[in-house]
Each structure stands twice: as structure tokens, then as C-alpha cells.
Amino acid sequence: MKAWENNIRKVVPYTPGEQPDSPNMIKLNTNENPYPPAPGVQKAIREFKMERLKLYPDPKAKLLIKALADYYKLEESQVFVGVGSDDVLAMAFMTFFNSDKPILFPDITYSFYDVWADLFRIPYEQPALDANFRIRKEDYYRENGGIVIANPNAPTSIYEGEDFIRDILEHNQDSIVIVDEAYIDFGGRSSLELIKEFDNLLVVQTFSKSRSMAGMRIGYAMGNPILIKAINDVKYSYNSYTMNQTSLYYGVEAVRDEAYFKETLEKIMKTREWVKEEMKRLEFTFPDSKTNFIFASHKYFPAVELFNALRKENVFVRYFNKPGINNYLRITIGTDEEMKQLLKALEQIINRK
Numbered sequence: 001m002k003a004w005e006n007n008i009r010k011v012v013p014y015t016p017g018e019q020p021d022s023p024n025m026i027k028l029n030t031n032e033n034p035y036p037p038a039p040g041v042q043k044a045i046r047e048f049k050m051e052r053l054k055l056y057p058d059p060k061a062k063l064l065i066k067a068l069a070d071y072y073k074l075e076e077s078q079v080f081v082g083v084g085s086d087d088v089l090a091m092a093f094m095t096f097f098n099s100d101k102p103i104l105f106p107d108i109t110y111s112f113y114d115v116w117a118d119l120f121r122i123p124y125e126q127p128a129l130d131a132n133f134r135i136r137k138e139d140y141y142r143e144n145g146g147i148v149i150a151n152p153n154a155p156t157s158i159y160e161g162e163d164f165i166r167d168i169l170e171h172n173q174d175s176i177v178i179v180d181e182a183y184i185d186f187g188g189r190s191s192l193e194l195i196k197e198f199d200n201l202l203v204v205q206t207f208s209k210s211r212s213m214a215g216m217r218i219g220y221a222m223g224n225p226i227l228i229k230a231i232n233d234v235k236y237s238y239n240s241y242t243m244n245q246t247s248l249y250y251g252v253e254a255v256r257d258e259a260y261f262k263e264t265l266e267k268i269m270k271t272r273e274w275v276k277e278e279m280k281r282l283e284f285t286f287p288d289s290k291t292n293f294i295f296a297s298h299k300y301f302p303a304v305e306l307f308n309a310l311r312k313e314n315v316f317v318r319y320f321n322k323p324g325i326n327n328y329l330r331i332t333i334g335t336d337e338e339m340k341q342l343l344k345a346l347e348q349i350i351n352r353k
Contacts, residue, residue, distance in 0.1 A: 014115045020316050026341050028332040029316040031154075031183075031293050033212035035264045035335075038257035041213070041250045052245045059240040064248050067255040068220055072192060077225040080232060081251075083242050085182055085206035085219030088231075089148075090116050092202060092221065095234045096176040097122045099145030106135055108324055110150050110180065129324075133158055133287055133295075141171045150180040152188055152290045155320060155330045159188040159290035169198045176227070178202045185210035185265055186272070187290035192222060199224045202231075209292055210265055211254045218243070218251045268292050272333045278343050282350060286328075293332045295325075298350075303327045306349060313345045 017030035036042065061081045069076045082088035093116045097103050100123065105113045107126040117124040127139035133156040140147055147168065152159040169177055177200055179191045184205065195201050202223040208214035221231065235242060254261075272289060279286065279296055286296040297303060307319040307329060318330040333339065 009119070011115060011118045014112045017318055018316065022314060024314060026315040026334065026338050026345075028334050028338065028342060029318040029330075030214075031209060031291075031330075031332045032214045033209060033264065033268070033292070034333070034338060035212055035267065037212045037250070038254050038260040040253035040257045040260075044250050044253045048246065048249060052249075055245070056241055057243055057245045057248055059236070059242075061243045061248055064218075064243070064251045064255075067252045068222075071255050071258075072222065074222060075225070078195070078222055078228055080221040080223075080228045080235075081243060082219050082221075082235070083247075084208060084217040085180065085204050086112060087217070087242065088204050088219040088221050089113075089178070089180065091231050091235055091238075092176075092178055092204070093117065093122060094120055094238075095231045096178075096202070096227075097146045101143055101145035103146040103148065104140055104142075104144045105148040105150075106153065108133065108153075108156060108322075109148075110154050110182075113148055129156070135160060135164075137164060137167050137171075140168050144172065144175055146175050147172055147177045148180065149177070150182070151191070152183045152186075154183065154291070155293075155295050155318070155325065155328070156287055157183075157289035157291045157293060157295045158287045159184075162189055162191060162194070165191045166194060169194060169201060173198070173200060176200050176202060178204060181205045182209055183291035183293075186292045187269055195223055199226065202227055207251060207254060211261065212264065213250070213254055216247045216250055218247050218254075268333050271336055271339055274336075275331075275333065275339050275343070279346075282343070282346055293330050295328050295330050297328045301350065303329050306346070309349045310342075310345055313349075315342055315345050317342075 020027060064081055065076050065079045068079050082091060102123040102125045104125055104127060107128045114124065130136055165179060181190055181203055184190050192203050195203065202221050204221045207216060207218035283299040284296040286294050298306060303319055307317060310317055
């Protein structure tokens with residue numbers, strides 16, 4: 001090894017979901033929304049003036065922040081935006097977790113959390129979920145340097161109610177608590193109201209799931225103005241022009257079309273409930289999902305076998321080869337037609353054995 005190699009920061013990177021691109025595939029592996037963005041976004045794309053691209057975007061993202069603040073009935077000083085919720089969360093880790101005490105997040109959760117902690121050299125501990133994949137709130141009563149809770153959790157799909165989050169906050173008033181709500185719109189209730197009571201709460205959401213804009217990379221955080229100023233200070237010290245012109249412009253239109261937003265959510269949740277019943281018939285078990293995916297295990301067939309058999313049928317789902325969850329498939333909710341094809345493929349695979 002050469003001497004300069006000793007100075008390279010080494011981390012085990014996050015592994016993103018596979019992005020296959022084959023004809024006639026059924027892509028249910030990365031929790032994207034199966035429906036297009038709002039009509040206002042499509043209109044904005046057609047009308048976008050290309051000469052804007054020669055100019056830097058607004059580093060303060062004022063138009064998008066105002067749209068989000070108006071939508072959630074907040075002050076603009078309570079909203080931060082970034083390049084997808086991953087960027088927002090990474091900035092939050094960098095900003096708020098600078099203690100010698102370990103931050104806490106579950107052992108089974110979004111697998112980027114430990115990557116950021118390692119990257120930024122933040123000590124962390126991962127309390128184990130219980131046998132039913134539930135977070136034990138008592139595990140978060142101990143001294144810590146911060147807490148991160150994905151609610152609903154991923155990949156388990158389990159949602160915890162407002163009283164649960166309130167309890168975590170009441171026991172951790174000296175730590176920053178981040179609630180990552182990437183999937184909250186699919187049947188849960190946001191913890192946003194709690195920011196009126198708890199100045200140490202940061203709520204993070206994204207346009208990637210419920211607003212059908214994974215390709216535009218828009219995420220945002222909401223909290224008290226002190227938290228938002230602090231995270232902005234770090235952003236401006238790192239990269240002031242994080243949001244591009246098109247993301248800002250199209251993001252505003254996505255927020256404005258509430259009717260389409262709710263219509264799409266209803267479609268996905270209706271499809272999810274139908275698929276749950278069909279998968280029970282096929283002898284799958286799963287937690288009661290409040291997300292746009294189902295985390296399923298079969299009574300007889302190992303998940304890895306089903307995963308590989310589905311790939312041969314050009315149906316892509318997510319498999320995690322990790323302890324505790326390596327017999328589960330995470331299956332995104334697609335259109336009714338896509339889910340019919342998934343169920344048909346699963347039935348054929350099961351019946352062949």
C-alpha cells in the first residue's frame with residue numbers, strides 16, 4: 001500500500017436499488033410512483049424556457065420554499081430543501097450530530113443511516129427491533145447524541161402513531177430527533193404538528209414517492225427556524241447551488257396540484273389493500289403496510305428463490321441479503337395491471353414447485 005492511500009477516507013457505500021431497463025419489464029424494486037407527475041408539472045416542462053439553464057439557480061430556493069410553507073401552513077423560515085431527502089438527511093447528520101455520544105436508529109431501517117454515520121465519523125448504536133419488526137420506544141430513553149426514526153419504517157413498512165413519536169420526543173428533549181417521513185402520505189399521519197411543541201424535532205419528506213418525482217431529486221425538512229438556519233449554514237458552506245433550475249420550477253407545480261396528489265395516493269392505497277388480500281391467498285405474510293410497498297415472506301418458499309424466479313419473468317422486486325430480513329421481499333405497489341402480472345407470476349412460480 002502506498003503512503004497516500006492511508007489518507008483516503010474508506011467507507012462501505014450505500015447500495016441503491018437496481019435500475020433495470022429492459023422491454024416489457026415490471027419494475028417494483030425501488031418504490032417509485034407508478035403514475036406520472038401532476039399535469040401542472042407536465043405543462044411546466046413544455047413551457048420551460050431553456051435560456052434559464054445558463055443562469056445559476058436561486059441558492060435560497062425561495063419559490064419552492066414558499067410553496068411548501070404555504071401548503072403546510074408554516075413560515076418560510078421553517079422549511080429547508082435539498083436534492084432529494086438523501087441530501088437533506090446527509091446535511092442534517094452533518095449539522096446536528098456532533099456529539100461524542102452515539103446517535104440511535106434501529107438495526108433494521110433505511111440502510112443509508114449507518115453509511116452517513118460512518119462517513120461523517122458519528123458514533124452510533126442500533127437498538128434491535130422486536131420480533132414483529134416494531135421499534136421498542138424504551139430503547140430510546142437512554143443518553144444519546146441524536147435519534148433518527150423512519151416512520152413508516154423501511155423496509156418493514158410499519159407506521160407508528162403520533163403518540164409513539166411524542167413519547168420519543170418527551171424522553172429526548174436534549175437531543176435532535178429526526179423523523180424521516182418518506183412514505184408518510186400512504187396512510188400515516190405526519191409528526192409535523194409536533195414541531196409546535198418540540199423545538200428539537202426535524203421532519204423530513206420527499207417528492208420521490210407520493211409526488212411521482214424521483215427523477216427530479218427534491219427533498220425537504222421542516223422544523224423550528226433555529227434548526228433550519230443551522231442546516232442552511234452547513235449547506236452554504238458545502239454547496240450553495242444544490243437545487244437546479246428545473247427542480248425548483250417543477251417542484252412548485254407539484255405542490256400546487258393537491259387534487260391530483262390525493263387522487264394518485266388513493267389509487268396506490270386501494271391497489272395496495274387489494275394486493276394484500278391476494279398475497280394472503282398465496283400464503284404470504286407481511287406487516288400491515290402504510291407505505292407504497294409490501295414487505296412479504298412466503299410460508300414455504302425462500303425469498304431469494306422467489307426473487308430470482310421473478311427476475312426470469314422480467315419482474316423486479318427488492319431482496320435484502322441481510323440478517324433478520326433475508327427471507328423477505330420488498331414489493332413496490334405499481335398500477336393494477338402491473339400488480340396483476342406480479343401476482344400471476346408468483347402464482348405460476350409457486351404452483352410449479
